[in-house]
Amino acid sequence: MTQEYPIWGFRQDRIGARLICLLDMLRISERFGGSSRYLWLSQPDGPYPELSDPAVFLGPTALAAHVTVVDHIPDRSGREVLRSTARNMNSQRFAQRLAGGERFLCDSMAELIRFMDEPAAAAAQQVRRIFEGLELAPQIRDAMAHAREKLAEAGGGQPIAIHVRRGDILDSNPWSYSCWPSKYVPDEFFRAFAAQTTGPVIAFSDTPAAVTHLAQGDPRIVPVAGLFDDPSLSAAQRDLLELLLMGGCDSVGAPVQSAFSQAASIIGGARIIGLPHMLAPGAKQAASDALLDRVIGQPDSFFAPGDLAQSVTYASAHAIATGRAAELVGALADRSDFMERFPFVYRELAVAAMAAGLKNRARRLARHGLTSDLMRSRDKPGCQQVLMVLGDDDIGPHPKDPSLEAQFVSLCFSGRAAQGLIVPALAHRLLSDGGPAAQALMLDPRLVADHQREGLDLLAQDDSARQGMTLPLWVLRSDWLELVTDQNIRRTLLVDIDLGQKLAPARDLLAATEAALAAGETPQADDLAQRRLGFCAAQLRLHGRLKRAFALLHWLDGLHPGDALTHKRLADACFTAGNAKAGWRWLDSAEALMPENALLRLSAAMRASETGDADGALTRLQQARQLWSDLELTGKITRRIRKLADPQPDLPKKRA
Numbered sequence: 077m078t079q080e081y082p083i084w085g086f087r088q089d090r091i092g093a094r095l096i097c098l099l100d101m102l103r104i105s106e107r108f109g110g111s112s113r114y115l116w117l118s119q120p121d122g123p124y125p126e127l128s129d130p131a132v133f134l135g136p137t138a139l140a141a142h143v144t145v146v147d148h149i150p151d152r153s154g155r156e157v158l159r160s161t162a163r164n165m166n167s168q169r170f171a172q173r174l175a176g177g178e179r180f181l182c183d184s185m186a187e188l189i190r191f192m193d194e195p196a197a198a199a200a201q202q203v204r205r206i207f208e209g210l211e212l213a214p215q216i217r218d219a220m221a222h223a224r225e226k227l228a229e230a231g232g233g234q235p236i237a238i239h240v241r242r243g244d245i246l247d248s249n250p251w252s253y254s255c256w257p258s259k260y261v262p263d264e265f266f267r268a269f270a271a272q273t274t275g276p277v278i279a280f281s282d283t284p285a286a287v288t289h290l291a292q293g294d295p296r297i298v299p300v301a302g303l304f305d306d307p308s309l310s311a312a313q314r315d316l317l318e319l320l321l322m323g324g325c326d327s328v329g330a331p332v333q334s335a336f337s338q339a340a341s342i343i344g345g346a347r348i349i350g351l352p353h354m355l356a357p358g359a360k361q362a363a364s365d366a367l368l369d370r371v372i373g374q375p376d377s378f379f380a381p382g383d384l385a386q387s388v389t390y391a392s393a394h395a396i397a398t399g400r401a402a403e404l405v406g407a408l409a410d411r412s413d414f415m416e417r418f419p420f421v422y423r424e425l426a427v428a429a430m431a432a433g434l435k436n437r438a439r440r441l442a443r444h445g446l447t448s449d450l451m452r453s454r455d456k457p458g459c460q461q462v463l464m465v466l467g468d469d470d471i472g473p474h475p476k477d478p479s480l481e482a483q484f485v486s487l488c489f490s491g492r493a494a495q496g497l498i499v500p501a502l503a504h505r506l507l508s509d510g511g512p513a514a515q516a517l518m519l520d521p522r523l524v525a526d527h528q529r530e531g532l533d534l535l536a537q538d539d540s541a542r543q544g545m546t547l548p549l550w551v552l553r554s555d556w557l558e559l560v561t562d563q564n565i566r567r568t569l570l571v572d573i574d575l576g577q578k579l580a581p582a583r584d585l586l587a588a589t590e591a592a593l594a595a596g597e598t599p600q601a602d603d604l605a606q607r608r609l610g611f612c613a614a615q616l617r618l619h620g621r622l623k624r625a626f627a628l629l630h631w632l633d634g635l636h637p638g639d640a641l642t643h644k645r646l647a648d649a650c651f652t653a654g655n656a657k658a659g660w661r662w663l664d665s666a667e668a669l670m671p672e673n674a675l676l677r678l679s680a681a682m683r684a685s686e687t688g689d690a691d692g693a694l695t696r697l698q699q700a701r702q703l704w705s706d707l708e709l710t711g712k713i714t715r716r717i718r719k720l721a722d723p724q725p726d727l728p729k730k731r732a
Contacts, residue, residue, distance in 0.1 A: 078113050078115060078144050078146075078150075080111075081110075081111050081112055081113040082110045082111060082112075082174060082177070082178070082179050082180065083101060083104060083105050083110045083111070083112035083113075083174075083179075083180050083181075083182060084101075084112070084113060084114075084115055084150070084152070084155060084179075084180070084181050084182065085097045085098055085100070085101030085112060085113070085114035085115065085181075085182045085183075085184075086114070086115045086117070086150060086152070086181060086182075086183060087117075087183060087184075087185065088117050088149060089124070089185070090124065090127070090312075090315065091127060091133065091312050091315050091316050091319075092186075092315065092316070092319050092335070092336060092339040092340075093184075093185045093186065093335070093339070094116070094127070095133075095316070095319070095339070095343070096184050096185060096186065096187075096188075096339050096342055096343070097114070097182060097183060097184045097185065098114045098142065098143075099184075099203045099206055099207055099210070099342070099343070100182055100184035100188050100189055100203065101114055101142075101182040101184075102142065102206050103188070103199065103202050103203050103206055104158075104182055104189070106202070106206070107202070108167075108170065108171050108174055109174075110174045110180075112142075112182075113142065113143075113144050114142050114143050114144070115144055115146050115150050116130045116143050116144065116145045116146065117146055117147075117148075117149065118130075118145045118146065118147055119147060119148075124312075126310050126311055126312040127312055130143055130145065131213060132213055132215070132310065132312075132313060133212070133213055133216060133312075133313070133316055134210070134211065134212060134213055135211030135212055135213055135214070136211075137211045138210055138211040138212075152181050154179055155179045155180055155181040156178065156179070156180050156181065157180075157181050157183060158180050158181060158182055158183070158189045159182075159183050159184065159185075159189055162189045162190060162191050162192075163190070163191075163192055163566075163570055164192060164652060165191055165192060166191055166192050166193045166620060167191045167193055167194055169654065170191055185335065186335035186336075186338040186339050186342075187338055187342070188200065188203060188342060192619070192620035193620050200342060200345070203342055203343075204342075204343070204344070204345055207343050215306075215308075215309070215313065216313065216316060216317065216320075219304055219306055219309060219313075219317055220317060220320055220321070222304075222305075222306070223303040223304055223317065223321055224321075224324075226302075226303050227276060227278070227298070227303060227321075233273065233274065233275030233276070234275060234325070234326040235275055235276040235277065235278055235325050235326065236269075236270070236272075236273055236275065236276075236277055236278070236325050236326055236327050236328070236329070237277070237278045237279075237280060237321075237322050237325040237327070237328040237329070237330075237337075237346070238266050238269060238270065238277060238278070238279050238280070238297075238328070238329045238330070239280045239281070239322070239328060239329070239330035239331065239334050239336060239337045240261075240266060240279055240280065240281035240283070240286055240287055240290060241256075241259050241260055241261070241281070241282065241331055241334065242260075242281060242282060242283035242286040242379075242383075243282035243283055245259065245260055245382065245386060246283070246286075246379075246380050246382035246383060246386075247380060247381075247382050250450075250452065252382050252385075252418065253418065253419060253420070253450045253451070253452050254420050254452040254454055254455050255385070255386060255388075255389045255420040255424075255455065256386065257332075257386075257389045257390065258331055258332045258333035259331045259333055259334065260331060260386045260389075261329075261330075261331050261351045261352065262367050262383075262386070262387040262390055263289070263290045263379075264363040264364070264366045264367040264370075265329075265351045265352040265355065265360070265363050265367075266290055266329060266351065267290070267292075267363070268352075268355055268359040268360070268362065268363040269329035269349060269351060269355065269359075270294070270296065270297060270329070271359070272359075274296075275296070276296055276298050277294075277296050277297045277298065278298050278300050278303070278321065278322070278325065279291070279297050279298065279299050279300060280300050280318055280322055280336070281299070281300075284299055284301060285379075286379050286383075287299050289379040290379075300318055300321065303321070304317055304318075319336065319339060319340050319343065320340075320343065320344065322336075322337065322340035322344070322346060323339075323340035323341060323342075323343040323344020323345065323346050324344045324346065325344075325346045326346065326347065327346060327347040327348075327349050328340065328341065328346050328347070328348050328349065329349045329351050330348055330349070330350065330351065331350070331351065332350040332351075332353070334348075352364070352390070364390070364391075364394040365394075365398075367387060367390060367391055367394070368391045368394050368395055368398070368400065368404070370387075371384065371387055371388060371391040371404065371407070371408075372391075372400075372403055372404060372407045373407075375407070375408075381414065381417065381418070382418065384414075385414070385417075385418035385420070385421055388408070388421050388424050388425075389420070389424055391404060392404060392424040392425065392427065392428045393497065395428055396427070396428055396431040396432075396497070396534075401428040401429070401431045401432040402428075402429075402432040402434065404425070404428050405425050405428050405429045405432060405434060405437065408421065408425060409425050409429070409437065409441065415444070415448075416448060416449075416450065417450070419445060419448040419450045419451040419452075419455065420445075420451070420452070420455040422441050422442070422444050422445030422448060422451070422459065423441075423442070423445050423455055423456075423458035423459050423462075424458075425441050426438045426439075426441035426442040426445060426458065426459055426462045427458060427461075427462060427496065427497060427498065427534070429441055430462055430465075430466065430498075430534060431497075431534050435466055438462055438466060439462070439463065439466055439468065441459075441462075442458075442459035442460075442462040442463050443459075443463070443468075445458075445459040446459045446460070446463075454492045457487075457490075457492060457493035457494070457495070457496075458495075458496050458498075460493075461487075461496065461498040461499065461502075462498070464480065464483055465480075465498060465502065465534075479706050480506075481506060481511055481512040481513040482512070482704060482706035482707045482708070483706075483708070484499070484502055484503070484506055484513050485512075485513050485516055485517065485675075485707060485709060486707060486708040486709040486712070487499050488503070488517070488549060488552050488553060489553070489556065489559045489560055489561075489709055489712070490562070490712075491562035491564060491565055494549060497531070497534055498534055499549065500529075500531060500546035500547055500548060500549060501531055501534045501544075501545070501546050503546065503547040503548075503549060503551075503552060504524065504528055504531075504545045504546050504547040507519055507521060507524050507547055507552070508521055508524050509521070515673075516673060516674060516675050516704070517552050517555070517556070517675065518555065518640065518641045518644070518670075518673070518675075519551070519552060519555075520604075520607045522604055522607065523551075523607060523608065523611060524547055526581035526582070526608065526611075527547060527548060527551045527581065528545050528546065528547055529545070529546050529547070529548060530544060530545065530546075531544055531545060531546030550568065550569050550573055550578075553565065553569055554569070554578075554611075554614050554615060554618060555614050555641070555644065555645065555648070556675060556679065557569065557618065557648075558648075558679055558682045558683065559675070559678055559679065559682065559709070559713065561712070561713075561716050569618070570618060570619070575615060575616070575619045575621075578612075578615040579612055579615055579616075581608070582605075582608040582609065582611070582612050585601070585605055585608060585609065586609065586612050589601060589609055589628070590624065590627070590628075593627055593628075593631060599631070606632060606635065606636075609628055609632065610628070610629070610632055610641065610642060610645065612628065613625045613628040613629050613632070613645055613649075614645050614648070616628070617645065617648055617649045617652055620652075622649055622652060622653055625645075625649050626646075626649055629642055629645055629646050629649060630646075633646065638669055639669075640665075640666045640669035640670040640673070640676070641666075643662045643663070643665045643666035643669060644662070644663065644666040644676065644679070646662040647659045647660070647661075647662035647663035647666060650662060651683065656687060659683070660683070663676075663679065663680055663683065664680075667680060672703060673703070674699075674700040674703040674704040674707055674710070675700075677696045677697070677699045677700035677703065678696070678697070678700050678709065678710060678713050680692075680696045681693045681694075681696035681697045681700065681713060681717060682713065682716075682717070684696060685717040685720050685721065686720070690721060693717050697710060697713065697714050697717070700713075
């Protein structure tokens with residue numbers, strides 16, 4: 077019986093995700109001593125019939141030791157899903173719960189599940205060691221050996237790889253109606269990456285003809301399809317072989333959001349070079365210049381119209397940064413058939429026109445984008461942001477319009493709706509002014525300068541010192557993670573932006589203060605320094621350094637017992653530590669100190685919902701609506717709470 081295993085592994089998708097999940101399950105089981113079993117879904121009449129038999133991928137010893145084949149999605153009720161909760165749990169707490177008889181589900185997909193105090197390098201090293209000892213099916217082992225022999229014929233040196241994602245993004249509906257910059261990389265950046273080496277470059281792609289177009293006759297670029305010539309290999313076996321071959325490369329040039337390359341890196345240790353942002357600055361600049369020149373001067377040179385459309389997303393940002401936005405708008409804005417077929421281009425050109433000072437043209441492009449029949453909801457926010465800032469008429473919004481502040485705060489906690497160039501620029505303007513948005517987020521305007529970045533001059537102001545400045549949104553979200561429901565934003569906030577970067581503006585101040593506290597001395601810090609240290613405490617809490625966070629926050633509370641933000645941060649730290657009783661005491665105090673703050677009410681609503689207090693959550697939501705009726709975020713949090721209260725579980729799928 078599989079129920080006796082405290083740790084299950086389960087994925088119902090493709091071979092790469094299943095293998096990563098199996099390895100991560102084995103890693104967690106090995107580290108914490110809990111027995112585990114991977115449930116392999118076998119459905120010959122299901123979506124992945126080629127995965128029905130795990131024996132074509134794994135050897136008999138591995139199967140007997142770790143895998144149970146099931147013909148329907150198992151009942152996972154009563155098991156905590158680790159991918160959702162591990163980031164808020166330390167290793168000691170997990171070990172205690174595992175020893176106490178609790179049951180867990182490992183559902184890793186393209187990255188390893190890690191606990192809040194678990195180093196990424198240690199987890200990756202453990203998984204690679206486990207994989208080296210995992211028995212593969214004989215046909216897989218033989219095909220890998222043959223592929224490596226053929227690759228050696230293509231040239232000396234350690235091979236590198238490129239992952240050229242094209243496929244349905246080019247012309248399939250509805251995927252091609254939207255842009256995918258995290259999945260799609262123009263040819264120029266792949267060529268710049270390949271130019272860094274003289275050895276073979278293995279090209280992995282779902283569109284072989286696109287690789288031929290990209291290679292332009294370069295013999296070093298080797299399509300992976302030619303390395304596996306055994307006709308009996310199934311498509312799923314080839315997928316696994318490609319995963320293993322990519323993982324064995326020295327480095328992989330890939331889109332930022334490439335689950336395939338991330339999985340390959342986990343298994344084989346290949347370094348992922350996210351393109352284009354991880355290219356050397358000079359190479360990235362030259363490739364961006366070449367791409368923009370081609371978009372403007374040679375639009376018919378692209379592999380397909382969809383290739384041009386996806387490339388516009390990159391070209392528009394570079395055009396704005398280099399003062400060529402008007403040139404780009406002039407080249408493409410009259411191609412109405414092209415924009416109607418790829419409606420997200422309206423958004424790119426509207427922002428470019430706005431940056432070029434072509435306000436009326438920006439408004440027209442934004443309006444056309446919003447009314448286009450094929451425009452996806454995920455791409456409308458860019459057009460809405462243009463009209464939000466410029467207004468939908470020649471007069472435009474009043475710079476102190478409270479509805480703009482409310483729209484901005486709601487955008488802060490959204491996913492794709494906040495992406496782009498405009499919202500970070502708006503963040504700098506509104507948070508510097510200390511108006512309703514700054515008051516709701518409780519961010520001291522003096523801290524804006526600590527984290528501001530040079531950006532694009534989209535929101536030119538009379539104060540020339542602020543032109544072109546932006547504020548990264550993680551700065552605003554750090555104290556309100558409970559209001560962030562988008563998992564990609566959470567991942568960026570917790571993983572992609574490291575703690576050192578967040579603490580950098582106050583590094584020396586923090587070190588001196590912590591040293592004084594450890595020595596029993598009184599730290600020397602004026603009001604602004606105290607605000608900086610409170611911000612540092614919030615970052616320490618997010619990254620699991622709870623002891624350090626508590627030390628700073630209790631010291632700050634002793635200096636200013638009536639500070640609502642310090643009490644809110646203490647509440648967050650207590651909830652993170654699993655002490656809900658103390659968390660509520662501090663959060664109730666923060667609400668009492670700042671009763672007019674709608675975000676504190678939303679925070680309390682989320683906390684109440686998480687503990688099953690539906691009435692308390694409803695009360696806080698109603699209070700938030702009364703405090704700030706224009707805040708759309710309240711409606712979003714309400715929907716989120718209802719979803720938590722009434723989840724829709726997966727229904728078991730059994731064979732007929």
